[in-house]
Amino acid sequence: MCLVGSVAAMLPLVEILQPVPAPQSGVHFSFRDIAPTSGVQFVLRNSASPRKHQIETMISGVALFDYNNDGLLDIFFVNGAAIPSLEKEDPSFYNRLYRNNGDGTFTDVTAQAGVAGVGYSMGVAVGDYDNDGFADLYVTGVNHNQLLHNNGNGTFTDVTAQAGVSGVQPKYGKTWAMSAGWFDYNNDGKLDLLVINYVNWDPRNEPVCSVNQIPTYCSPDKYQGLPNMLYRNDGDGTFTNVSEQSGLGAHLGKGMGVAFADYDGDGYPDIFIANDTFRNFLFHNNRNGTFSEVGIVVGVAYNQDGKSIAGMGADFRDTGNDGHPDVFVTGMIHDTFPFYRNRGRFFEDVTSQSGIARASQRLTGWGNGIFDFDNDGYKDLFVACGSILDNSWEIDRLPAKLPNLLLRNTGGTFQDESVLSGVALRRAAMHRGVAFGDLNNDGRIDIVTVSLNDRPEILLNESTPSNHWLILQLEGGKSNRDGIGARIKIQPSIGPAQFNHVTSSVGLASSSDRRVHFGLGRANSVATVEIDWPSGTHQVLHSVASNQILHVKEP
């Protein structure tokens, strides 16, 4: 018998998959999908073809934002286009804006708003770049990026060209932009724009890939990576491309998700970018207009085995209530979804110890987010899941459609409670992007997902209504009006202090409610709310009542 060599040769090829643990808690999340009765008719169309064009499997954009300032979150869906024209040849390809009617239904206002879009779109970022009090849209895409200025009257105007943010690179031309994010990198009170580019994709010269003669989407290693683009807001409706002078442009990657946080507490926002089959980037803000890429030395570039994963979505928030924003990244099946615990100046990969590895090994995740879904004071994890390949069953006996993943934060570890959180979370689909926000202003974070060639899910959170909450809606004065980048610490009347910051850049190619949510558990008030505004202003509120959406102006 001579079996040693064969198995020894084979074993390293096999990833060890882990089971999902049964939850210990008697309290479960509860979500109800109201999409079928909401009036939302949107279907994400990617023009899937037998040829398997790489762009087909990547569309991920969805945004939750209040475009008309009526206090209700509206929904913007990003859509594909015809292939090979890469144009929205008929209305089924339009991006769609749905106004929230406040009664669980939504009205399609795409035409009135003028946001149907152009080209093969990918993602969306929301931010009030001109500080006029109305949220603007930046839509990324394969052949067009669009800056849509909110006119404040329910309409938008395409100002891409005059603003100078078309995403055209001097060296590469218009590149395939996946995500974008608004942040104020120089704390000058004006939101700047970071565009995350994926790979150099040319439909005229696209590689053909197959497994056992079955066509597949190619691995990203068949394509050259691209630099990302940083646009500095000049405050007059125009932007300057500062990619090179900031140092960002020197780094080629295959960018997917982007998230911002001040990981080292120096008062300036840093940038985390998940790359696809290439090491992640963490750009430390040098506070002088430049960035240093420190992903390797601080421990977020690779997984704990020294491997690059198929990085997808990213969120960057404190899960341990220690004031240090952690990084949560999604990847493809067998990657596991890396979770990097922030220890202050550096990070520790605790994917295995936290329980995330065993919950995620059989999943491919796209958009994700770190939010406290049960308002218990500890932020939980959500991942939108779906196979990369729509023919994955044919190729490797893996389902193309997957249910989403919801992990409860038990105070250091995470437990998979997906299957116990209502039938809506068990719905299998080729999920892609996800956005988070409180759609009905009941203090519980709701979820909207998009899926390829499918309807969206609008997951209304109906978990543990007895827990208290607080939502802060910041309005900057000297700082950018959205307050993006503001760091918030609260001390509830019961329980540990909590930390969060203002951002709309969450997950993959999507944009979430910029209002900052805190679950308070049994605490019915908050002793102190401390806000460190990007301007440097430190603001303290005392004795804040729970269960309210509090509008806070920068003093």
Added chain:
Amino acid sequence: MIVCTLPLLVILSQAPSPPGALSTAREQIRQGNCAAAIDTLTLLLHSSAKSRPEVAVPYQLLAVCYERSGQLDRAIDTLRDGLRDHPASPALERTLGELLFHQDPSNPEAGQLLASAVKTAPQDPEARHYYAQWAALNNRDEICASQEQAAIRLPGLNNLALLQMYALQGICLNHLDKPAAAKSALEKAFAIDLRQKPFDPAIAYQYVQFLMGRGQNEEAREVVAEILRRSPQFGPAHLEAAKSFDHDRQTEKAIQEAKAALLGEGDDDANIRAAHVLLAKNYFILGKTAEAEAEQQWVESHAGASKP
């Protein structure tokens, strides 16, 4: 290539000895003269083409010799010829299945051939084990686990075989979300490994990876310590020790173990990169920026297949 070495030994030792050319070929192979054996066997098969060889052994031997001399396509063609003459030969099915599997682990024909070989020769543990391997790499974990379970029950297995079978069974059971059964199988593999001479640290390391993936870090540390006691040069175990020290924020020890990992044996590219990444981070923590930058530069210049 193990696939061919193994059947060759079996064929040489167990098959009946037909007279003439076949026994000559056997002797030539025993003497390591595959070129001569190819001539002998080719002549044998051609001369008997009209009457067809009565046994499949000449095809197997010829295929093995082709494979050994780097002519994989001819080896495969030979086995296909053999299967045309002997469609129900489990030995030919198994050998062709193994060859196709090692050529392309996702090849569905390999799986079909190995499945057929198992069906025809259910008492053949090798066929079951190879079928289990194919299944493991093609997301058929139920098949993998059940084939290994059946193989383990067959008589006559030596410890090396059991070691491999339990290890693969454990991995497949783990894929099937059966952690207790998976751990039991991997524990058995580890126990056998501890009795083996020489001890195989790579097999024990599979158990470490299972435990780490389950978050059972303390138990994993104990296995790592055992590996290093028996195989102090085994790099991946030093790397795991470095990760543990890094987790405990014992920075100097993490650096020491990461360096030991780089000096050790058995590291793949990812392990080497992981060691350099750990060094970069821990030097950074210590404020040794020059060393950290040097390690970062190493990592950036050794991206391997992962390039932007």
